[in-house]
Amino acid sequence: MEEVREEQSQPLAGQDSENEIVAEGASFVHGEPPQDGDSPPKVESEVEVLHEKVTKQIMKEGYGQKPSKYATCFVHYRAWTESTQHKFEDTWHEQQPLELVVGKEKKEMEGLAIGISSMKSGERALLHVGWELGYGKEGNFSFPNVPPMADILYEVELIGFDETKEGKAxxxxxxxxxxxxxxxxxxxxxxxxxxxxxxxxxxxxxxxxxxxxxxxxxxxxxxxxxxxxxxxxxxxxxxxxxxxxxxxxxxxxxxxxxxxxxxxxxxxxxxxxxxxxxxxxxxxxxxxxxxxxxxxxxxxxxxxxxxxxxxxxxKAVYQKQKEIYKGIFGPRPEAKPQRASWIVVIWQWLLSLLHRIFKSGRQKTE
CATH class of the missing domain: 1.25.40.10 (Tetratricopeptide repeat domain)
Known part of the structure; x- marks a missing residue:
């Protein structure tokens, strides 16, 4: 394999490269993240019976084929105990998808695996799993905290899967x-x-x-x-x-x-x-x-x-704030010329009169 030269220039932040797709110019595609609430989602779609102890309601349609036995599936899910509404697992929050090989899952995930095997890639669904196919009679009081004989609700999305005959994880x-x-x-x-x-x-x-x-x-x-x-x-x-x-x-x-x-x-x-x-x-x-x-x-x-x-x-925010403050305080008032007090005017007139009288008397004396 030809070695990559160290001096090769790196792609810039706003440009495409072979390995990195820049999506800022792509057409808008509708896609909603899962609900952020701590309670199970309310779903109105038809209930599909997958097993005596497992039912499914589709929240978002998927595409393509469904995984077969021993397929390695990657899923995001949230899990609640139905009776207490206690959420005990959330892979979306942890940003760590679950890897599950259908047919080789852990015993407590048997009901979840039945639901996943009925889904298509990209599908999101609400699963109801009876305690018999979940954590059983004993429950699990360590992690996750699930009481005995607890039915479970799963909000699950099948990200995708790999079809491998041997179920290689x-x-x-x-x-x-x-x-x-x-x-x-x-x-x-x-x-x-x-x-x-x-x-x-x-x-x-x-x-x-x-x-x-x-x-x-x-x-x-x-x-x-x-x-x-x-x-x-x-x-x-x-x-x-x-x-x-x-x-x-x-x-x-x-x-x-x-x-x-x-x-x-x-x-x-x-x-x-x-x-x-x-x-x-x-x-x-x-x-x-x-x-x-x-x-x-x-x-x-x-x-x-x-x-x-x-x-x-x-700049636009500054101009807007400037106009707002101008409207609040109004224009600066102009200084008005002050009118002289009538007492000051009379006093100045008296001083002027006395000065003229004094000057006139002095001239007569001389």
Whole structure:
């Protein structure tokens, strides 16, 4: 394999590269993040019976095929005990998708696996799982905290899956296999983006990121860590670009911050975090990000443009405030000439009269 030359110029923050898709100019695609409340979502769709102890209500339709047995599935989910409405798990909050091999799942996830096997990629659903296919008679009072015989509600989204006959999980892969699988997902995401399938592209990027979780990255060093970051960081940046277009700015900031945790001088991450912060009205923080990005990519026209936009915004705000304060206090009153007091006038007249009398008497004496 031809070695990459160190002196090769890096792509600028506002430009495309082979591995990083810039989504700011893409058409808008509707996509809603999951609800942020602590209570299970209210769903009005038809109830589908998957098993005697498992039912499903679709919240968002998916696409393509359903995973077969031994497929490696990547999912996000939230879980509540139905009786107490206690939320005991949330992978969206932890930003760590669950990897589940259908047919090889843990006993307490048997009901969840039944639901996942009925879903398509991108589908989001509410599952009701009876205690017999959950944590059973005993429950789990360590982690998660689930009481005995507790029925469970899952809000689950199937990000995507890998069809593997042997059901090979990430933990069974070599370092090269995991990085290679993540890279293929990233390239699939780039291809989907070029077809303007933005949500599907995001799912591929998220699956790629799932291959390189914190537990995996913690074990890497040297060239293997560099290889993994060369795939992982572009996926986070591409996710951020898509999320900005979807107006999900807080999530975009989160992905950029992950990259900056590894490379605080990354101009692309600074640029995209600045865009998200600017959209949220955090102009001072956005200006700081753009200024840092310009330091590392001084020729980037996109960064200069964003700084100019912020400067024009500040000027407009200043003019508006000036008009507001002018209206509050009104124009400065003009100084009016003071009228002389009549007492002063009379006194001056008397002095003048006395002076003339004194002068006249002196002339007569002489």
């Amino acid at each position: 990430r933990s069974d892969m070599t370092v090269e296999e995991r990085i290679g699988a993540a890279d293929r997902r990233k390239m699939d995401g780039n291809a989907l983006f070029k077809e303007e399938k933005l949500e599907e592209a995001m799912q591929q990027y998220e699956m790629a990121i799932a291959y390189m979780g914190d537990d995996f990255m913690f074990q890497l060093f040297g060239k293997y860590r560099d290889m993994a970051l060369a795939v992982k960081n572009p996926c986070h940046l591409n996710m951020a670009a898509c999320l900005i277009k979807l107006k999900r700015y807080e999530e975009a900031i989160g992905h950029c911050s992950i990259v900056l945790g590894e490379d605080e001088n990354n101009a692309k991450a600074l640029f995209r975090r600045g865009k998200a912060r600017a959209e949220l009205g955090q102009t001072d923080a956005a200006r700081e990000d753009f200024a840092k990005a310009r330091k590392y990519a001084p020729e980037d026209k996109a960064i200069v443009r964003e700084l100019r936009v912020l400067a024009e915004h500040d």
